[in-house]
Amino acid sequence: MSHDFRPSGPYGVLLTPFLEKGRIDEEGLEKELDFMLASDIAGIFPCATTGEFISLSPEDNLWVMEKAAAMAKGRKRLVAGVCAASVPGVVRYAKRAYELGYDAIVLCPPYYITMPQSEILEFYLQVAKETAYIPMVLYHIPMFTSELSLDVFQRLLSVPSIVGLKDSGQNMKRIAHEVDICRRERPDFSILTGTDDMLVPSLVGGCVGSMxxxxxxxxxxxxxIYRLMAEGKVSQAMEVNQSYLKLLRLADSLTFPAGYKRIFAERGIPMGNQQVVSILGQDAYRDLEKEIRLELLKVLALTELKG
Incomplete structure (x- = not known):
């Protein structure tokens, strides 16, 4: 089944705030969604890697999908992470996403057990057959799952319900080849980067969006950055992109995704317990907080100046 939906523009990944004992902070999640809905981003992506879907029960993942849909449907595009280690697990998530009115699902290869490319291809083909009612975005994230090879990617372009690829592989050479393959074989296919660090290079290289x-x-x-790129002001867009690279390095200095949650907390969005203080020590963590706060203020000041 073919679909008209093609993801493009900036999609924000929904982070999951936690209370004690791993419970989701519902009030915090609502505040985060309000913050995202007030922005100009194109869409919202719950149950993603940075959203810690792997730490949530299936029921909690479904609840997050439902909460995001209840608040954002009709206001932003919605894509749901449906990653699971089995086809039935994926199909369960996909069916609920469709019922909730999501625009698409996002699916990585099965994780934990390394699979040969032939089985990854079969996995995607089987899921696509059982979820043809909703568009699918492939998800390449080789640091956490088996690689989605270029050959398998190219073969999956023939599946009408597969409409895009989110590439979080942090490899511009790979993205260049993905864009070229789509240009030759399926020009309406969306390539999106999953890496903030190389947002402008990815857009220059042919990506139509990001998650x-x-x-x-x-x-x-x-x-x-997207507005400046549309105006042809690539050097200014690159300046904005580079302005937050140190902030990204600070975020990545903590166990993923604790650093990103720390930055969000500095913006007034509660992210709940950060279980990294005992690892760093109170003094080191306080110093890191100060550095994050300083870099964040610099980025916001530049954004206001350029905007």
Whole structure:
């Protein structure tokens, strides 16, 4: 089944705030969604890697999908992470996403057990057959799952319900080949980057959008980058992109995704317990907080100046 939906522009990844004992902070999640809905981002992506879907029960993942849909449907595009280690698990998520009115699902290869490319291809073909009622975005994230090879990617272009690819592989060479393959074989296919660090290089290289944490945390910066790119002001867009690279390094200095949650907390969005203080020590963590706060203020000041 073919679909008209093609993801483009900046999508913000929904982070999951927690209370004690791993319970989701419903009030915090609502505040985060309000923050994202007030921005100019194109869409919202719950149950993603940065959203810690792997730490949630299936029931909690479904609840997050439902909460995001209840607040954002009709206001932003919605894509749901449906990653699971089995086809039935994926289909359960996909069916609920469709019932809730999501525009698409996003699916990575099965995780934990390394699979040969032939089985990854079969996995996607089987899921696509059982979920043809909703568009699918492939998800390449080789640091956490088996690689989605270029050959398998190219073969999946023939599946009408597969409409895009989110590439979080942090590899511009790979993205260049994905864009070229689509240009030759399926020009309407969407390639999106999952890496804030190389947002402008990815857009210059042919990506039509992104699905990233900073489009949720710093929507002003990423939306400004898209506007500057549309105006042909690539050097200014690159300046904005580079302005938050140190902030990304600070975020990545903590166990993923604690650093991103720390930055969001500095924006007044509660993210709940951060279980990293005992690892760093109170003094080191306080110093890191100060550095994050300083870099965040610099980025926001530049964004306001350029905007």
């Amino acid at each position: 990233t944490a900073f489009s949720a945390i710093l929507p002003e910066a990423n939306c400004l």
